[in-house]
Amino acid sequence: MDSIDAFGVETKVYGGIPLPNRVETDKLLAFMVTRADPSPGVLARASIKKGDLIFKVKDPLAIVGDTPEALRKTCDFCFATVFPIGGEDTWMTTDGKIENKLQPCTGCAVVYYCNENCRASAWEHHHSRECHSFDTLRQMQYIKAHRGDLHMLSSAKFRLLLRYVLLFPKYKIVYEAFDYCLPGQTNLLLDPHFKNGLYLYLARLTKMIIGTQLDEATLQHILATFGYHASPVALPLVKAHSTCVFMEASSTAMVGICVEPFVSYCAHDCNPNSMLIFEGNELRVRATRNISKDEEITLNRAGDRPDHEFRRQFLKNRHLNCRCCLCNSPLPAPTGYLRLQTLKLCALGTMKAANRIEDIERGIQAILTARFGYGSLHMHKLHEILASAYAVRAEYATALKICLKMFYVIEPLILNMHLEPFPIHVRASTLFRVTCLLESDAIKPPPHIPRLPRNIQVLVPKVSMHLRKKLLNLFPLSFGEDAIAVRLERNALERNMDYLMIGRRHQGLLWRYVPLEESVEEKTVFVNSMNELLAWAGIEKLEERHLV
Structure with a gap:
């Protein structure tokens, strides 16, 4: 009723x-x-x-991300996103079908669309009210002179405020819903820097452009509310056609921000039992582990923050008193000067890291010398950056060794220390990197860069397809069986499996796929080959149950 x-x-x-x-x-x-x-x-x-879907929300209040580049590569309606990697001819998407260029709105030229259906749907849903305001803002001489053509409009929070206020008279989420279920921003509103700073400027700019009857204090309150509980719009990436040039990409893409009151009812936990993921413009919350009867649904609002002190300060600023295992019993981690140096290295982007590989390796060795071991979130982050840095330099063999260590040593250590599963989508990202790098001989590296050793090349056909099958089993647990990315990955894998059932030769090696569950001999070959691969990477031999 x-x-x-x-x-x-x-x-x-x-x-x-x-x-x-x-x-x-x-x-x-x-x-x-x-x-x-x-x-x-x-x-x-x-x-x-x-892996079960807990709940979903159609057409939540969501907006494309914070930069002009994000606006140009993401559809304003369905969030389909293009990621150029390594050049204009190399790209991946979140839906597997869009071209490598999106088309701008012919009115404001601020937002972009992947096709005419999305353009028409967005116009009916929200953009007919936004378009004129965006164009007005672009024409303002002050903005053009002091902020750049798209500086203000590239701010996701500002566009989120504009969209909400423009849709306020007919929007299906009234403001009181946000105000009631998002406590904690009161202290922010009392801060004089907040009252007289950027939020006040944005509130006045909104009133000037839109002419809303909402006063400045209310507009500031809405901004504080949105900023306080904004969630990332994360979509699974489609990688069915991928090779090692894609290995630096995660299994998900952060393409915008969203504010949904019902999501804000879910408590925070740094090690949550569910995750928020989008499928197009539909918000979904999915279980990341088995949830017991009368257990509270939890989400991680702290994001990817491996440092315990930074994460605790972030939560404190949002009045979140987390008592999870990561907060009450933090993993062993560097302190003092070593911690500061580690944080600087963890903040390196991929291209900068490629020029500081020696520094990263010394940082890892310093952590080991201090006897913190491999089982820390800092170690995981440093190895992730190091693997991407070597891949940028086309040193795929070294990058493969690092990714194998991440998947078979570091992540299981973190898992065992807290008796909780490492985030499934992170495990999927690491395994994806392993599969890409194993098949790196499909791309010819520069002549001065050695290929994978011949004894490792021989192992690749014996393990590669089985690892991709394992990867495909991880995707539905994160994204759901009906996710576009999962369907496309499965279709691509099945095509490859069918192709290899009768056996094919590539670069003198026989590639043949036989499901492990159908052949004891194939399973034995896989386990032995994987242990040879791990030994080459400097990793101890593992039992069958850890490999199959």
Whole structure:
């Protein structure tokens, strides 16, 4: 039976909980209202399996990311995204179908679309109200003289405010919903730097452009609310056609920000039981491990912050008192000067890291000398940067050794120390890098760069397809069986498997795929070959259960 909730929003009673109509779920959920946090949490009233969809939200309040480059490469409606890597002819997408160039709106030339259907849908949903305002802002002489043509409009939070205010009269999420379920921004509003700073400027600019009846204080409050609880718009990347030039890319792409009140009901945990992922412009929250009956649904709001002190300060600034295993029992990590040096190295981008490989290697050795070992988030981050740096220099063999160490040594160590699974999408990213680098001979490296050793080349056909099959088993747990990326990856893998069933020769080596579950002999060959590969990378022999 439908009703009107406390926010003035029409709701439906579904699975024992009154939900806004935009939220869909087939799970039994309930509000948790007894905890100290002033906002209620979301409780699973029945067990939920790892990989299951907990709930989804159609057309949430979401916007493309913070730079002009992000605006040009991401569709304003479906969030399909293009990633040029290594040149104009090398690119990947989040939907596997768009061309490598998107087309701008013919009115404002600020936002871009992947096709005419998305252009028409966006115009009907929101852009008919935004287009004139964007164009007005671009024509303002002050903005053009002092801020650059797209400087202000490339700010995602500012565009999010404009969109919300423009849609305010008819938007399906009323402001009180945000205000009620997103506590904690009060202290920010009392800060004089906030009252007289950028947020005040943005509030006045919004009133000048739109002419809204909302006063400046309310606009500042909305900005604070959005900034306080904005979630990243993360989409799975399609990599079915990928080779080692793509190895530096993660399994997900951060393409924008989103604010959804119902997501904000979910409590924070640095080691959560669920993750937020988008499928097109649909927000989905999916279980990353088995969730027990009466367990609270949790999400990570701290992002990828390997340093314990930085993460705790970030949470403190947002009035989040996390008591998870990572906060109460942090992993062994560098302190003092060693910590500061490690943080500087962890902040290096891929291209800068390629010129500082020796510094990164010395940093890793310093951590080992201080007896912190490999089982730390700092170590994982440094190895990730180091592998990408070697790949940029086309030293694929060294990059492969590092990625093997990440997947078979560092990540299991972190897992065992907390008895919790390492994030599935991170494991998938690491394994993806391994598969790309194993097949790096498909790309001819420069003459002065050695190829994979011949004894390793011989192992590649014996392990590569089985590792890709393992990778495909990780994707649905993160993104869902119906995700575009998962379907395309599966189709590509099945085509390759069918092609290799009868055996093919490439560079003098026989490639043939036989499923491990169908052949004891094939399983033995795979395990022995993997252990030879690990020994080459300096990793101890592993048992079959850790490899298959």
